[in-house]
Amino acid sequence: MNMNRPAPPRIAMLPYRKPTEGRDYWVLDDALPNALAVRERCLAKTDWIEGYPHKPESWPGLRAIPALEPEELAPLEAWVRKATGADKLWEETTADGQRLNHNCVQVVGEGECESRPHTDSRKLCRYAAVLYLNPDVPDDCGTSFYRQRLPNGQLGGNMVSPPHANLVEALGTRFVPPNSFAEDVRIAHRFNRLLVYRSNLIHSATEYWGHTLAEKRMAAVFFWMA
Secondary structure (H helix, E strand, O other), rough: OOOOOOOOOOOOOOOOOOEEEEEOOOEEEEOOOOOHHHHHHHHHHOEEEEEEEEOOOEEEEEEEOOOOOHHHHHHHHHHHHHHHHOHHHHHHHOOOOOOOOOOOOEOOOOOOOOOOOEOOOOOOOOEEEEOOOOOOOHHHEEEEEEEEEEOOOOOOOOOOOOOOOOHHHHHOOOOOOOOOOOEEEEEEEOOOOEEEEEEOEEEEOOOOOOOOOOOOOEEEEEEEOO
């Protein structure tokens, strides 16, 4: 028996709250009156920024900003304020210039990425949202909420709380063993569905789809401080 074997790293236990619609996430179907026109406009973009596998980036697929025009975004923000009870929403920028890719359209295909459970920075947003913009993507290409799965199989928490800003800070590491997260709640993909959620909940796109620009999972993402 090797008495010098190092002890396994201690995994921080996060707090847990079952994601509940109307409290932790909100769903608006038929969100845009012109969703097909928005999709066609996004498909016609020529200013895509390339991620993996097109370029050696950590993030996948293609991105472009803006996804929505101001007159398209304003009614959605009004609905988000009413649904969440937030008096005001804004796009946050830190003192050193950090910001998230707010109002960004993302196109990611099958094989370009797997589910990556994470949280968004509490310093930069309180609510995040995804607007699904491909009518021909399967239900399983929506968004899932996750919770910890500890090495002994015990299920842990699902949310980042102060003083931590994100999941990496809360866990104390960027690298966790495989199968460290268990799917908890799945929200199905629906064309023109807006899913809003508390950004400190562990979440990820469930799956990706397609091989051409028109086939791939297309979604607009939003990040609001409140």
